[in-house]
Every structure is written in structure tokens, then in C-alpha cells.
Amino acid sequence: MSSIMDEVELLRRIPLFSQIDTNKLKLLVLASERLRYASDQVVMRQGDTGDAAYVIINGKADVVVRSDDDEQVVATLGRNDIIGEIAILCDVPRTATVRATGDLDVLKITKERFIRLLSDFPAVSIGVMRVLADRLARTTHELYSAQAELAARGS
Amino acid sequence: MQDHPSVPDEMEPSLARYIWRHTRAQQVWILFIVLASMPTYFLALDLPKQIVNGPIQGRGFETAETTQTYLTITAPFTDIVLYDGVQLTRTGALALLSAGFLLLVCINGLFKFYINTYKGRLGERMLRRMRYELVDRVLRFPIPQFRKMKAAEVSTMIKDEVEPLGGFIGDAFVLPVFLGGQALTALGFILFQDLWLGMVAAGIVIVQTLFIPRLRRILIKLAKQRQLSARQLSGRVGEIVDGVAAVRTNDTSNWERSEITGRLGKIFLIRYEYYQKKFFIKFINNFLAQVTPFLFYSIGGYLAIRGEINIGQLVAVIAAYKDLPSPVKELIDWDQQRVDVQVKYAQVAEQFSVDAMVDSSLQAPQSEPVPPLTGRIEVANLAVTDDSGAKLIERAAFSADVGEHIGVIGGVNSGAETFVEALARLVPITSGSVQVAGRQLNNLPEAITGRRIAYVGSDGFLAHTSLLDNIIYTLRHAPLRPRPAAEDDDASQARLLAQTETLLSGNTPLDIDDDWIDYESAGVSDMDDLIERVLDLLALVEMDGDIHDFGLLSSVDTERFPELADSILVARARMREKLSDSGLSAHVEPFDPDRYNSEATIAENLFFGRATGKEFLDAGAYAHPYARKILADTGLDEKLFAIGVQIARTMHELFADVSADDPLFDQFDFFRPEDMGLYQAALTRLGEASFAGAPADLRDMFLKLPFLYAEPRHRFGLLDDDLRADIVAARKAFRDNYPEDLAGAIAFYDPAAYNTAASIEDNVIFGRIASGIAEAPERIRALVLEILADLGLDRTIRRAGLYFDVGTAGKRLSQAQRQKVNVARALIKKPDLLLFNRGLAGLDPRTQATLQKRIMDLAAGKQDKPFGLIWVVSQPRMAEDFGRVLVFKDGILIEDGNPQELKKNGGYFARLLH
Numbered sequence A: 001m002s003s004i005m006d007e008v009e010l011l012r013r014i015p016l017f018s019q020i021d022t023n024k025l026k027l028l029v030l031a032s033e034r035l036r037y038a039s040d041q042v043v044m045r046q047g048d049t050g051d052a053a054y055v056i057i058n059g060k061a062d063v064v065v066r067s068d069d070d071e072q073v074v075a076t077l078g079r080n081d082i083i084g085e086i087a088i089l090c091d092v093p094r095t096a097t098v099r100a101t102g103d104l105d106v107l108k109i110t111k112e113r114f115i116r117l118l119s120d121f122p123a124v125s126i127g128v129m130r131v132l133a134d135r136l137a138r139t140t141h142e143l144y145s146a147q148a149e150l151a152a153r154g155s
Numbered sequence B: 001m002q003d004h005p006s007v008p009d010e011m012e013p014s015l016a017r018y019i020w021r022h023t024r025a026q027q028v029w030i031l032f033i034v035l036a037s038m039p040t041y042f043l044a045l046d047l048p049k050q051i052v053n054g055p056i057q058g059r060g061f062e063t064a065e066t067t068q069t070y071l072t073i074t075a076p077f078t079d080i081v082l083y084d085g086v087q088l089t090r091t092g093a094l095a096l097l098s099a100g101f102l103l104l105v106c107i108n109g110l111f112k113f114y115i116n117t118y119k120g121r122l123g124e125r126m127l128r129r130m131r132y133e134l135v136d137r138v139l140r141f142p143i144p145q146f147r148k149m150k151a152a153e154v155s156t157m158i159k160d161e162v163e164p165l166g167g168f169i170g171d172a173f174v175l176p177v178f179l180g181g182q183a184l185t186a187l188g189f190i191l192f193q194d195l196w197l198g199m200v201a202a203g204i205v206i207v208q209t210l211f212i213p214r215l216r217r218i219l220i221k222l223a224k225q226r227q228l229s230a231r232q233l234s235g236r237v238g239e240i241v242d243g244v245a246a247v248r249t250n251d252t253s254n255w256e257r258s259e260i261t262g263r264l265g266k267i268f269l270i271r272y273e274y275y276q277k278k279f280f281i282k283f284i285n286n287f288l289a290q291v292t293p294f295l296f297y298s299i300g301g302y303l304a305i306r307g308e309i310n311i312g313q314l315v316a317v318i319a320a321y322k323d324l325p326s327p328v329k330e331l332i333d334w335d336q337q338r339v340d341v342q343v344k345y346a347q348v349a350e351q352f353s354v355d356a357m358v359d360s361s362l363q364a365p366q367s368e369p370v371p372p373l374t375g376r377i378e379v380a381n382l383a384v385t386d387d388s389g390a391k392l393i394e395r396a397a398f399s400a401d402v403g404e405h406i407g408v409i410g411g412v413n414s415g416a417e418t419f420v421e422a423l424a425r426l427v428p429i430t431s432g433s434v435q436v437a438g439r440q441l442n443n444l445p446e447a448i449t450g451r452r453i454a455y456v457g458s459d460g461f462l463a464h465t466s467l468l469d470n471i472i473y474t475l476r477h478a479p480l481r482p483r484p485a486a487e488d489d490d491a492s493q494a495r496l497l498a499q500t501e502t503l504l505s506g507n508t509p510l511d512i513d514d515d516w517i518d519y520e521s522a523g524v525s526d527m528d529d530l531i532e533r534v535l536d537l538l539a540l541v542e543m544d545g546d547i548h549d550f551g552l553l554s555s556v557d558t559e560r561f562p563e564l565a566d567s568i569l570v571a572r573a574r575m576r577e578k579l580s581d582s583g584l585s586a587h588v589e590p591f592d593p594d595r596y597n598s599e600a601t602i603a604e605n606l607f608f609g610r611a612t613g614k615e616f617l618d619a620g621a622y623a624h625p626y627a628r629k630i631l632a633d634t635g636l637d638e639k640l641f642a643i644g645v646q647i648a649r650t651m652h653e654l655f656a657d658v659s660a661d662d663p664l665f666d667q668f669d670f671f672r673p674e675d676m677g678l679y680q681a682a683l684t685r686l687g688e689a690s691f692a693g694a695p696a697d698l699r700d701m702f703l704k705l706p707f708l709y710a711e712p713r714h715r716f717g718l719l720d721d722d723l724r725a726d727i728v729a730a731r732k733a734f735r736d737n738y739p740e741d742l743a744g745a746i747a748f749y750d751p752a753a754y755n756t757a758a759s760i761e762d763n764v765i766f767g768r769i770a771s772g773i774a775e776a777p778e779r780i781r782a783l784v785l786e787i788l789a790d791l792g793l794d795r796t797i798r799r800a801g802l803y804f805d806v807g808t809a810g811k812r813l814s815q816a817q818r819q820k821v822n823v824a825r826a827l828i829k830k831p832d833l834l835l836f837n838r839g840l841a842g843l844d845p846r847t848q849a850t851l852q853k854r855i856m857d858l859a860a861g862k863q864d865k866p867f868g869l870i871w872v873v874s875q876p877r878m879a880e881d882f883g884r885v886l887v888f889k890d891g892i893l894i895e896d897g898n899p900q901e902l903k904k905n906g907g908y909f910a911r912l913l914h
Helices: A004-012 A022-031 A085-090 A111-120 A122-154 B015-056 B090-140 B151-161 B163-169 B174-193 B195-242 B244-249 B253-306 B311-323 B325-352 B416-423 B446-452 B467-475 B489-504 B527-540 B544-552 B564-581 B602-607 B618-623 B625-634 B636-655 B663-667 B675-686 B696-708 B721-736 B760-765 B776-790 B794-801 B815-828 B845-859 B899-905 B908-913
Strands: A033-037 A042-044 A052-067 A070-077 A097-110 B068-070 B081-083 B086-088 B376-385 B391-401 B405-409 B431-436 B453-456 B476-481 B515-517 B588-590 B609-611 B746-748 B767-769 B833-837 B868-872 B884-889 B892-897
Touching: A004 A022, A022 A097, A022 A111, A022 B636, A022 B663, A033 A052, A042 A052, A052 A085, A052 A111, A085 A111, A085 A122, A097 A111, A111 A122, B015 B090, B015 B163, B015 B174, B015 B325, B068 B090, B086 B090, B090 B151, B090 B163, B090 B325, B090 B489, B151 B163, B151 B195, B151 B325, B163 B325, B174 B195, B174 B311, B174 B325, B195 B244, B195 B253, B195 B311, B195 B325, B244 B253, B253 B311, B253 B325, B376 B416, B391 B416, B391 B884, B391 B892, B405 B416, B416 B833, B416 B868, B416 B884, B446 B453, B446 B476, B453 B815, B467 B476, B467 B515, B467 B527, B467 B815, B527 B544, B527 B794, B527 B815, B527 B845, B544 B760, B544 B794, B564 B588, B564 B760, B564 B776, B564 B794, B602 B609, B602 B696, B602 B721, B618 B625, B618 B696, B625 B636, B625 B721, B636 B675, B636 B696, B636 B721, B675 B696, B760 B776, B767 B776, B776 B794, B815 B845, B833 B845, B845 B868, B884 B899, B884 B908, B892 B899, B892 B908, B899 B908
Parallel strands: B405 B868, B405 B884, B453 B833, B833 B868
Antiparallel strands: A033 A097, A042 A097, A052 A070, A052 A097, B068 B086, B376 B391, B376 B431, B476 B515, B588 B767, B609 B746, B884 B892
């Protein structure tokens, strides 16, 4: 059983939370839930409504997007990555399925707490924005190359 | 079958006549006893005077040797001496007279005891009769009457408003006769002494008896208002309770407060005025009573001075008059009470005198089986109008076989629902006729309609009892088998007394403790079969999953299911195997007597069981003397106190800036936000003091905190291995010395025994599901279900689920569940005709279609004998499967025929389908 202080130390090493003072981190620990997933267990499922975001503490997870009958791994996430924030920020269903590959430890933060965190700590907001912007840049880039590839095939 | 006492249709408007009719003989008897008690009563009044005058003051005992004769008995009205009596000295006489006095006191006491008990019993019997008759009337009210009455008002009338009548009934006739006699005697004596003074006294009494009732009329009016406003108040309170959802969701609680305040204010004013008037009348009354002696003193004195009457006469008159006011006053008080109860009674009688009550012969109990209903339903010229005169159905004509399957279509207010309600006799027919099997529907006894016809409406009302009882309710028409004979003499005596009293109060002799369940019409032979049938029907309405859950989450009544506990233990063992086989052992931390269960709270670890009484429930457990003793003996109190201080410090440190409404507080059920200030002050007061040095109140405050602390939930990191070992040691001490008188307070965890306080599911798991493992609860649940199914326990668990308590008006069930239960209870009595009035409206369309199909299959005779259906569908499409449809529009039956043909013909039905 890990006590509150161990968990605070753990959270402090996550870049997103590095700016938060100890006391607030303790509250974050109390308000969140540590969960362990075994290999192949699903953390969230595409299309479900989202009520929490997750921060990976240990292990790896695949992000899988399903379209019709086809499944595609679009990304693999690891330690310190944040998942599930889109659904709770935009009130949309989960945009992808996240599945553990090997043992996976996550910190589950409820929607309400997550939003409170963003409004209390500009640094966390900026961190989350950075993650989202990164993803957008990457997606744009991929979209661009996919379109180029399509155009190349079509011609 | 015993005779059913019939309650007259008309309520007797006069209370006096009502009482006289039912208690004539008893009233005469009690009067006789009262009169019989009079001689000893007057003797007891007279004797003290004799004692004082004779032996004490020594009159007649002038010397020590003088004796007097006592106890001489002469034959009445003659001088013949039957017994010469005894000669007694002064002390002897004192002893005899004192002993006589004591004897008279005893006799009078016994008379009083007998009279009061007799009167009380008489009153209670009448009260019982009256209440029974009122309820009987409610059961026979025409249905529309219930739209005008508030349940709370009816119950307050039956319960509260007739209550004072019980106390009055015993005195209804005896008191006026007795007091009137006393008053007349005194008056006669005065008249005898002096005609003129006597006439003056009589005149005043006459003025009193004429004048006071006049004044009282206004009191009667106020009393009526008082009663009415109090009844309306209880009606309103009932409305608030029933409509609390509307109050809470519309922020109207203050409107309700103000509404109630207004009513209370009105009641206050009425009562205040009532008291003013009442005491004013009392004042007048007392004044008139005092006017007479004034006249005696002034006029009588004047006459005496003038020498027209002698002084001795005047003194005798004044002395006699002293005895007059008391009976007159009591008589007036009695009359006041009479007026009060008469008003109460009349008000109630008025409310319960309703036209068109169901004839009591239609509800006569019938224990013989009722033959099946066959033949035709003939509806001619049927018209139904509502209270306001609006036509709900006009000129409907229809003829069908009882066994036909008919779909009824029509939107809201089309008449479709009214039509089926009229067939169920839930709305009165305004004109036209409805015949079933050759008889007017209105004249059919309820024994036929209630057993051979079933009705399912959309408002599934259930009684506050178990699910099972609610379903078999429809089989309880008459007592069919007497309950087993009483086990001993006392019990059979008690039973006999109960029966006699029931008859004397005119209540129904049908015994609620007999076996009323009509197994035969349900097509089963005993309770076991019946339960199987109930389970089948619940499966038919897709409720088997729900009752399975009820069963899993209920604790087994081991008396009812003696083998289940053992099977659950097998399941528990298998659970352990399965967990380790599938590598899920870490998912559950089992209850092990020798180990601390880290998922459980400190309290649960200490007591190692589940609280069943209040003693060790939740945080309050710290205060129990036995718990305190064990904590002190094992030295754990000091350690837990230290933990409590740490908890308070940590809470203070962490939550100082957190707002009180933060949901974070929710997980600290032992520490409310409002405690923050208290504990901050306590910490300051405590300073560095240890447990030994802390004042008692601080000890309590801090000792209480750790009880509900569980490490995985609260994560303060306060427990170390030593403390865990100490708690396990204290657990053993707690268990070993557990006092017998606390036996019901805790159901201890025992790996080898079924825990009676825990649910079936918890008993199988027998441990706590580990936190921090994703989906652990779901996986464990699935495993429990799998194991129980493998052991073949599903049926038994469902049986256990049948004892689920449905709550007031069935509110612990969802609307859909209530409707399903209503369908099941309609089907269990195997009706010949099922009237179905949007009875599945709360269900999703898919389930509605499935259930309709299943019930139609059942009605077609696929499993059992076929029966007829008249079914109001919620979607026109759902009527296509019926052999015949009736289409209603604006109160008129516009189409009647085979759905396929109607579809082809392109009428209204065809249009509804598109």
C-alpha cells in the first residue's frame, strides 16, 4: 500500500504536475484513484462517454481507432502521458480505445477534479494545451502526408 | 361459510340512536349496576359522620360502661326485628364502624372498577364497530368517489375523529339518568321545604337548560369548522408527502410552508374563538348557579325577617341547594361532551354517506370455486360521461365472445381506455348496458369479476410488503383452510376471546390468520408449487434478472432456506479455488481471523463482523462500554488515540483551504467539513498531552476518528505492522470475552460459517475487493454469478429475492418493475378474460412487444387453458397481431373488425398505421 507521500513523490516526477505545490498534490492524490491494468485490459472504449482522464505512471498502452471493421493502432503511450482528456474537455464520446500492453499503472482523475486542476493551475493548463497542440500538429502532418499519398496514387 | 355481518347502506345520522341501537342491553345493565352501587355509596358517605359523632365525640357513650346497639336488622317497611344486633362499648363501636368503613371503601372501589372497565369495554367495542363500518364503506364506495377524497383525510376521520366517541359511549345514557335523578331529588327536596323558593331554584335551572344550549349553537358551528380545518390540514400534509418531488424540484417548499402556516393560523383563530366562547358560556353558567343562593339569601332572608318563613326551613333549603349545582354542572358538562361528539360523528357520517355504494351482497365472501366465465360480452348503447358531463364514450355497441383476442386502439381521450375501464367496472356507466355471460356486468358479484377477470392498468400500485406477497395478493379472496389448532390452552383461550370480541363488535368473522391462498385457481397444489409458478411468471415478464439481483443482495433467511447457507459455503470455497486458478487472488482480500484486512476499516478489523444492532454501528462503536473496555485492556485505546490525533492534524494540514462543499470530503465519512473548527480547537487544547493526560471529551473526540479509517481509501499511511498485529490481538480479546447479552449486535466473520447479516454475494466473496485493480468489482461479480449458476443455486437465489420488500406503494421498484409485477399478479389467478389497459407503458418498445407476444401466446393456450384478451395497445402497429381490433376516435367506436381487412379497406385504422 502506497501512502500519500509516496504518491506525491511519484506525481512530482510527472512533468505536467511538477509545478504544483506539495499540499495540492496531496489533495490530487486523495481525489484520484490509482488503478492497475493487466495486459490487454481496456482502459477506455471508443464511443463511451468519458468521466475521467488518466495519467500513465508506469507501463505502456496502445491507442486504437476503429472504423467500420478495421482497427488501427494510432499511437503507443507510455509513462507520464495523459489520456482521455479530449472526451472530458469537449464533452464528446471517447475518440479512441486505449488498451494496456503489459502491466499498466494509471492515475485516474475524475472530470470535475481535472477541470478544477486546470483552472487552479495555469501551468497544468499550459501542459495540457501543449499535449493537445503536439497531437494536433502531428495529426495535421499525418493528414497532409496521407492526402499527398492519396493524390500520388490517384494521379 | 359464516354469515357476513352486513353494514347498513345508510349511516345513522344521530349518534344517540346509533349508540342505543347497538348497546341497549349493556346500557340498561350498567344503569342497574350504578343503581345497585348507590346504597353502599351513600352508606360510605354517612358512616364517617356516625364515627365522629358516636365513638369519637362520645355522643351516646357518656360513661365508660355505656354500650350502644349496632347491626340491628329489621325487615324492610316493617318494624319486625330480624336480628337484635350487638351491644358495643365506645372502643368496640369505633373498631366496628371503622372496619365497616374500610369494607364499604373496598366495595365501592370494586363497583367503580367494574363499572369503569365495563364502560371502557363498551366504548372500545363501539369504536371498533364504527371504524370497521367506516372502512367497510370505503371498500364499497363507488370508484368516482375516490377522485374527490384525499387518503389522509379519510384515514384521519377513521382514526382520529371518531376516537373521542369511545370515551363517551359508556356515559351516553347512564350519566344523564344518574345525574338527572340526583338533581331532581335535590330540587324535589327544596320544593318540599318551601314552594316559592323551590320554584325560584327550578326557574333558574330551567333558564340554564334553555339558555345554555342556545349559546352553544355557536360553539357547534365552531367545532364543525375546527374539525373540518384539522382534517384538511392532514389532507394537505398527505399531499406534501406524496408530492414531495414536485416541491423539491420547483423550489416551492416555502410556498408549502406558507400554505401550512395559513391553515394553522386559521385553525388557531377558530380554536381561540372556540375557547373564548366556551369559557364565556361557563361564566354565564356559573353566574346563574350563584344567582340562586343570592335570591335565597336576599329574598329568603327578607321573608324570614318578615316572619313569613321560619329560619329552619331556609337553612334546610340552602343546605339542599348545595347539592343541586354539582349534578347540574356535571350534566351541563356531559351535554357539552355530547354536543362535541355528536358534531364529530355527524361530520364523519356525512362524509361516509355516499350514493351508489356497491351493494354488500356483491362483496359477500365466497370460499367455493367460481365456475369459469363463458359466453358473450354484449355492449349496447354504452355511454360514459365524466364528472363535468363531458362525453367519454358515446353509443358504443359491441359483441364478442369472452375468449376472443381483441386489440383496442385510440389515442388519449379517444375512449379506448374508458371502454376497458368500463368493462373493469372502474368507471360507472352513464347509460346503455354491458352484459357478460347473460348478466348485467353491474350485478355480477366481485367473486366472479374479481377472480375470472383480470385488469392491468398503467398505475401499478403495490402494497408495502414483500414482492411475493404482492403477487399472490390476487389469490386471497376468502379463508380456505383454517390455521392450525392452537398449541396450548392459553393460546386457544386467547383465540376464543378474540373471536368473541370480533363478533360483539360486528366485525367480519373471517380470520386473517387462516390460509387464504387459492392454490386451486392458480393451478398449483401448495406454496412450493406456487412459488415456482411465481418465478415462471416473473421470467415471462422479464423480471428474473431483477429478482436474481434482489436475492444476491439480500441476506438469506436461514429459517426459510435452511440448505442455502450450506450451499453458499460451498460457493465460498469454490470462489477461493477459482480466484487462485485464474490468477485473480489479488483481487480479493479474504477475511482471515489471524490477519488484518487492509481493505477494511479499523472498526471492521477490530470487531471482525458486521454490526446488526445499533451498538457497534459505524463510528458510534467507539463509545460502547464493552468496546472501550477491550481497547483499554489491550492498550489499543492509547494507540488509536494517537492515530486519531494524526488524522486530525493531517486533515487540518490538507483541508485548511478546501471549501466545505468540495466532494473530496465525501470520502471522509468520519470527518465532516463542519468538524474542522472543532478539531482545530481540540488540537490546540490538547497541545502535547498524551492519551493519559487528555481530558475525557478530547479522548472521545480523537478516539472516534480512526474507527472508520481504511488505509486504501484514505491513504494517510498511519498503520504499521505492529499496530495491525495489535488490532488483530484485540480482535481476539473482543471475540473471546464477548458478553452474551450483546449476542444480537454483531454477526462475526467465520470462514466456516454463513454470515447472517451479510448478503449472499458478500458471503460468497467473504472478503473485500482489492482497490486499485481495474475492473476488479466487475470481474468478481461475474465470478460469483458463474459459481452460483454452476452450483444450481440460481433458482433458490431467485426464491430468496421474492422476499424483497417493495417499499411504500412499491416505490423501491421502478415503474417498469411495478408494471411487470402487476402483469404477473394478473396472470397468476388464471383469468378467463384479461383486460389490459396500457399496462406496459413504462417499458421500452422492444420489451413491450416481447411481453405482448408472450402473453398472447399464453392466452392462445400454448401452455395452459386459453383465455380472452381485450388489450389497449400503445402503438397501432401492436394491434395487428390480434384477431380483431376496435378503433376509438373522439369517444366513438368507429371501426371494428379484422385488422388485415381494415387495413385493406383503407379506413382510419389503415391511416393510423402509416
